[in-house]
Amino acid sequence: MKQKERIPFLLLIGPAAVFTVLMTALPFVQVINMSLKDFIIGFQGVYIGLENYAVMLKDPVFWNGLRVTFELYFLSLFSQLLIGLYIAVLLHRKLKGSRFLRTILLSPFTMPPVAVGMMWLILLDPSFGPANYFLELIGLEKSLFLASPSLVIRTLAAIDTWQFTPFVVLILLGGLQTLPEEPYEAAEIDGATRRQRFFYITLPLLRPSIITATILRSIDLLRFFDTIYITTQGGPGTASTTLNIYAYNTGFVYFRMGYASALMITLMAVVLITVVFFNFLRKRQY
Amino acid sequence: MRNRKVLFVFLALIVLAMPIWAAGQQEAAGEAEASGEFDWKRYEGQEIHFLANNNPIGQLFQKYSAEFTELTGIEVTISLFAEQQYRQRLQTIMQAKSDEIDLYMSLVSREGDLYDKAGWYQDLYPMLNNSSLTSPDYDFADIGEGIVNASVFSGRLTGVPNNIEGPVLYYRSDILNELGIAPPKSLDELEAAVKKVKAAKPDMVPFASRGLAAAAPYTFSNFLHNMGGDYVGADGKSALSTPEALAAIELYARLQRDYGPPGVINYSYPQLTALNSNGQSVFNFQSSNEFGKIMESGERTKDTEIMALPPGPGGSTPVVIGWQLSISPHSERQELAWYFLQWATSKEMQVKLGLEGLAPPRTSVWESDEYIAWLAEEPVRQQWSEALTVLSQTGSSVLAPQIILQPETRKIIGEAVGSVTLNEATSQQAAQKADQLINVLIERSAAMQ
Amino acid sequence: MHHIGKARKAATYIQYLLISLLILVPVVWLVVSSFKPSSAVVSYPPVFKFTPIIDNYVQLFKNLPYMLYTLNSILIAGGSTILGLLLAVPAAFAVSWYKKSWPTSVALLARMAPGGLYLLPWYIIFSRLGINGTYLALILTHTVITMPLSLLIMASFFDELPRELMECGMVDGYSLGGVILKIAVPLSAPGMVVSTVLTFILSWNYFLFALVLSKIRTTPLTVAAFKFVGEGVTDWGMLMAAATVLAIPPLVITFFAQKWLVQGLTYGAVKG
Incomplete structure (x- = not known):
């Protein structure tokens, strides 16, 4: 950048930068500092170097948390991309009424997570939830949903899919609408089937949009917190204790703030690595 | 610090023309008045x-x-x-x-x-x-x-x-009468009664108690004590693997798994009270504090009775807190x-x-x-009060190892019991894992003294 | 696009309908249940026919200070939206004009941290500054999440503007600030709408910071709803009403701003 440009640039980003540094960098440094201490809320912390991180590697609940986090992550991301792609293609047909559907699509992900959590808590209640009524109506057995350790992750993934697939749809739809016409025209001349057109033209061209959606969803899904905090608080047992929930409980429910800080830093590193990886995938194409 | 304050206030001033809540500093209390009458209006x-x-x-x-x-x-x-x-x-x-x-x-x-x-x-x-x-x-x-x-x-x-307060056993006396079951005098009799209820009343919940991990020790501890177990052994270490404790874990998990409501693993007092007050549960082992809510509608006053959990091989030591x-x-x-x-x-x-x-x-x-x-006014109130008297005279408030980091041990205990309830682990496996996690917290707490 | 046959058209419509139902039924169930008495909410099989009552809402607004909570939510979400925009617009222009991407990366980085990370440090800092639990403190914390979003959205909208227009402006003697205010912002009006609406909703929905950092007088709706969540759940009808009160404003705003939102989201905003 030229010297002449540097000053207006700094002036423009200055307020935002100062704000970000004050509000986030400072706490961040404090949390790194806490993660190096044996620090119980209410007590004087003692520096113990990287001991918290060493303990973490031997902590079965941490590994369980990592497994739960990634199970939930892959399950949710996969279904959201798949269903999202399907709906986006469907909407791209631009029939009358597709605008109406697009409006509806906005509602789930603009709803407050607290309200969404409360809503599903009742819909899926094992004893009086209407979801079970519906299952019985079509001849299936009642389900425990969130109260079952083997179903809880799938149920949470389904709730998140309900809420955020529409968001993915809108991003992918944006991608679809900017696709060039020429490859399709060429394909038509070559007599390609619809399926071939989709797999050999649409999908590759849509890659940047898919990766954008993946990155945005990854950031939220790896830190999965809101819905769990409201519905199961990590239970039954530790079946839905994601890393974020584990870190939160360790610090704010069970006082071990030093260890909780180490967990949070680790989680942030996991998110960062994932985002950098997908960013690398996106850039590689060009 | 000061610079940051200036910046924050500055940012706020340019953006906001809205009132900022500033709590007024309270004046320190004045000296006591010398008058004899107690002055409630002093502040x-x-x-x-x-x-x-x-x-x-x-x-x-x-x-x-x-x-x-x-x-x-x-x-x-x-x-x-x-x-x-x-x-x-x-x-x-x-x-x-x-x-x-x-x-x-x-x-x-x-x-x-x-x-x-x-x-x-x-x-x-x-x-x-x-x-x-x-x-x-x-x-x-x-x-x-x-x-x-x-x-x-x-x-x-x-x-x-x-x-x-403490957990007390609420039970539907009308159902027990109908089935010819006497109120249980031991934990064995309780299990036998629950079994009979299940066979005769498939639509009802025979037994309900807390399943939510962090809340479960409140009810489980009574079973542990009555089976003769304890949380900490003579060596100062977690003692969930003793035969007595294992028997308690198995009994509690069995009652929950085979005779409890669906999803009992997430149950704490609100769910238990719901079951209790609408009359769906025959035995309901839960907090004495919920008595008012359970009786509120008036429907349960005539058909429900209350007692302390019956004794087991280890006698009777209810929970009172x-x-x-x-x-x-x-x-x-x-x-x-x-x-x-x-x-x-x-x-x-x-x-x-x-x-x-x-x-x-x-x-x-x-x-x-x-x-x-x-x-x-109501016999059930009398029974509630008598059960509480038993609790306060013979009870213990030991719901987990008595250490500084006790809250977290409660969750570990509840998770161990829960994993047996869910058939995810045998009692030995669950107890061993819990012992290990709790011993870490015991050492950690000792270091904080 | 390509011509679509009749049968395929019908099939598409059926799928549209199914998707709409899947999205709408839970929400409609929530809203309808909030007009049921508690006992009807938890009855099984579910009650479909009932006389609607407004008792749940009356209780919320009469026995609990829900008016105050609503006002608090508006103040916090509104304040953080405005502050976020004020900080983000110049920064977004700089990012777009000087083709620098690191500020957006940094903004994204701040979003990657788990929310819990900030709670304790903020509480301690705000206590020392004597602004704990004030609207100011809550607005500042919420701006941490609104500002990066505004920055991303506005930067992508500014990217779409023809450079020549702004260069003309500079030739005409506008300062850089003048170019932003008089040319870039008016031309990106849809972007401003999208960014305002989305950040307002984001801030309205966020609960973790206020859960710890608000005081009783500054409690927003999200946190007030926690009275009905978790172990203490007793009144399901009121829970449904509380969730509805919380969810309605974002839904209404979304509905009215849908034209810009769909465009913004599909074309510009999250192009990344």
Whole structure:
């Protein structure tokens, strides 16, 4: 950048930068500092170097948390991309009424997570939830949903899919609408089937949009917190204790703030690595 | 620090033309007046902030707080939060040594050691013994000595006990009569009864108790004690792998798994109370505090009876605990908070709470005409009161290893029992894993002494 | 696009309908249940026919200070939206004009941290500054999440503007600030709408910071709803009403701003 440009640039980003540094960098440094201490809320912390991180590697609940986090992550991301792609293609047909559907699509992900959590808590209640009524109506057995350790992750993934697939749809739809016409025209001349057109033209061209959606969803899904905090608080047992929930409980429910800080830093590193990886995938194409 | 403040304020000023809440500094309390009459109006016009758990106790204080304001002229703001959120707020406030709250509810049997070591309890003895601050009618000695002692740590009074409670066995006597089952006199008989109920009444829930990990030790401990087990062995280590403890885990898990409601693993008092009050559960082992709610509709008063959990091979040691009211050492309105505390734990207030189904720790309340008359109105009230007497005379408040980091051990215990309930592990596997995790916390707590 | 046959058209419509139902039924159930008495909410099989009552809402607004909570939510969400925009617009212009991407990366980085990370440090800092629990403190914390979003959205909208227009402006003697205010912002009006609406909703919905950092007088709706969540659940009808009160404003705003939102989201905003 030229010297002449540097000053207006700094002036423009200055307020935002100062704000970000004050509000986030400072706490961040404090949390790194806490993660190096044996620090119980209410007590004087003692520096113990990287001991918290060493303990973490031997902590079965941490590994369980990592497994739960990634199970939930892959399950949710996969279904959201798949269903999202399907709906986006469907909407791209631009029939009358597709605008109406697009409006509806906005509602789930603009709803407050607290309200969404409360809503599903009742819909899926094992004893009086209407979801079970519906299952019985079509001849299936009642389900425990969130109260079952083997179903809880799938149920949470389904709730998140309900809420955020529409968001993915809108991003992918944006991608679809900017696709060039020429490859399709060429394909038509070559007599390609619809399926071939989709797999050999649409999908590759849509890659940047898919990766954008993946990155945005990854950031939220790896830190999965809101819905769990409201519905199961990590239970039954530790079946839905994601890393974020584990870190939160360790610090704010069970006082071990030093260890909780180490967990949070680790989680942030996991998110960062994932985002950098997908960013690398996106850039590689060009 | 100052620069940052300037920046924050500056940012705010350019953006916001809205009022900023600034809590007015309260003036320090004046010197006590020398007059003989106790002056309830001494702090008229001031206000205090009370952080409470949204359980029946917190809810009742909210219901009656207007009476306190009428008596003293002190405005009370009560922040009611669900248990987890209330604790999380309290911790943050205390860690920051903030004067945001003046008094709060605390479960001394769970967190007493930790809060005391961390210095979160103000010693109440100086205010209690100050005749200008304590009404002559207060009669502190009326609160049972044993109960008070649970709140005393190295000679400091960390709070005033506000209720006594514990899990009691509610059961549908009409169903038992119909099936010809006598009220169980032992844990074996309980299991046999539950089995019969299941066979005869497939639509009902034969047995319900807490399954939610962090809450389950409240009910499980009674089973552990009665089976002859304990949380900590003679060697000072976690003792969930002893034959007695394993038997207790298996029994509790079996009752939950085979005779409990679907999804019992997430059950705590709200779900249990729902089952209890709509009459769906035949045996319901849960908090005595929920009595008022269960009987509210009037439908259960005639068909429900109450007793303490029957004894097992290890005899009978019920669980008895109590919430206390504590004052924050960082509060700048401690005397006002003490006024509220006095009012809340006074004889008059405790009678009122008693009539709502909260067992009072004051002896005089149990002997008051009003309370006795209330109990006499319904046999089930009498039974409730008798069960509580058994609890308070023979009970133990050991719900987990008695260490500073006890709260987390409770969750580990609950998870161990839960994993057996769910058939995810054998009792040996679950106990072994829990022992290992708890021993780490025992060592960790010892290092904090 | 390509011509679509009749049968395929019908099939598409059926799929549209199914998707709409899947999205709408839970929400409609929530809203309808909030007009049921508690016992009807938890009855099984579910009650479909009932006389609607407004008791749940009356209780919320009469026995609990829900008016105050609503006002608090508006103040916090509104304040953080405005502050976020004020900080983000110049920064977004700089990012777009000087083709620098690191500020957006940094903004994204701040979003990657788990929310719990900030709670304790903020509480301690705000206590020392004596602004704990004030609207100011809550607005500042919420701006941490609104500002990066505004920055991302506005930067992508500014990217779409023809450079020549702004260069003309500079030739005409506008300062850089003048170019932003008089040319870039008016031309990106849809972007401003999208960014305002989305950040307002984001801030309205966020609960974790206020859960710990608000005081009783500054409690927003999200946190007030926690009285009905978790172990203490007793009144299901009121829970449904509380969730509805919380969810309605974002839904209404979304509905009215849908034209810009769909465009913004599909074309510009999250192009990344």
